[in-house]
Amino acid sequence: MKTRVTELLGIECPIIQGGMAWVAEHHLAAAVSEAGGLGLIGGANAPGEVVREEIRKARELTKKPFGVNVMLMSPHADDVAKVVVEEGIKVVTTGAGNPGKYMEMWKAAGIKVIPVVASVALARMMEKGGADAVIAEGMESGGHIGEATTMTLVPQVADAVSIPVIAAGGIGDGRGIAAAFMLGAEAVQMGTRFVVAKESIVHPGYKERIIKAKDIDSTVTGRTHGHPVRCLRNQMTRDYIKMEQEGKSFEELEYLTLGTLRKAVMEGDTVNGTVMAGQIAGMIKKEQTCKEMIDEMMAEAVQLLHR
Numbered sequence: 001m002k003t004r005v006t007e008l009l010g011i012e013c014p015i016i017q018g019g020m021a022w023v024a025e026h027h028l029a030a031a032v033s034e035a036g037g038l039g040l041i042g043g044a045n046a047p048g049e050v051v052r053e054e055i056r057k058a059r060e061l062t063k064k065p066f067g068v069n070v071m072l073m074s075p076h077a078d079d080v081a082k083v084v085v086e087e088g089i090k091v092v093t094t095g096a097g098n099p100g101k102y103m104e105m106w107k108a109a110g111i112k113v114i115p116v117v118a119s120v121a122l123a124r125m126m127e128k129g130g131a132d133a134v135i136a137e138g139m140e141s142g143g144h145i146g147e148a149t150t151m152t153l154v155p156q157v158a159d160a161v162s163i164p165v166i167a168a169g170g171i172g173d174g175r176g177i178a179a180a181f182m183l184g185a186e187a188v189q190m191g192t193r194f195v196v197a198k199e200s201i202v203h204p205g206y207k208e209r210i211i212k213a214k215d216i217d218s219t220v221t222g223r224t225h226g227h228p229v230r231c232l233r234n235q236m237t238r239d240y241i242k243m244e245q246e247g248k249s250f251e252e253l254e255y256l257t258l259g260t261l262r263k264a265v266m267e268g269d270t271v272n273g274t275v276m277a278g279q280i281a282g283m284i285k286k287e288q289t290c291k292e293m294i295d296e297m298m299a300e301a302v303q304l305l306h307r
Helices: 004-009 026-034 048-061 077-086 100-108 120-128 150-160 174-182 204-211 235-245 250-257 260-267 279-283 290-306
Strands: 015-017 039-042 066-071 091-095 112-117 134-137 165-168 187-190 218-221 229-232
Touching: 015 026, 015 039, 015 290, 026 039, 026 048, 026 066, 026 290, 039 048, 048 066, 048 077, 066 077, 077 100, 100 112, 112 120, 120 134, 120 150, 134 150, 150 165, 174 187, 174 290, 218 235, 218 279, 235 250, 250 260
Parallel strands: 015 187, 039 066, 066 091, 091 112, 112 134, 134 165, 165 187
Antiparallel strands: 218 229
């Protein structure tokens, strides 16, 4: 399936894997790229040298294009921004802020810059600043979320900008891809579906929690202090929401979640860890390879779009 996004990124399928902290490392990124999509290494809060190592390890596994997600709030963002240039990365997605300060350096290096946006205003600002495309991410997604749903955000962003729009949030199968295209997107970004990929290094306990999730198992913490995070309900989310209702400070609440994402992803603690997952978790029923997932989703999407 050819779109402006597949042409821009040199990929076969209009599917991008989300740059999830602790999850999006070289094994997963390489497997998604090998399967025809665009794999991403999640910079998260990692130092520049760790990201450099991940890039080099991914290159040993695939010769196809892959990118890096730069988390702009990270204390190491400046270093990571330079590392992607030094390592010859051709695609960067950004989250949690405005990548304006790095735009000139990245553009001079021939990097395609694709920021994640949660509003029309931010999408317009990114286009004006030189972004090659934008990822319009709805609040159905896992992790840090905005206010608008994918269904409402994507068409409004598509109407507002002339650069390609990539839809994210609540997409986990061919029906979701077809729907995103109907809304004006030219590719999709997925996170939760790829968490349970066979190539994903996520702890089996975390994968099992997603596979067993029901439609009502998703919740949002942090709404009261303006940092909403979507994850699956467990003891940690119950404690967090109770403390929020009691009016505890942002610092106390942040302390409660310190290191809990790593605890869930690496150690499989799905009771006290943060099990970040989107609202589509209830649709995911099995572990598959990235190739099996992408082939299945693309066949379904193409069939629906032809219909």
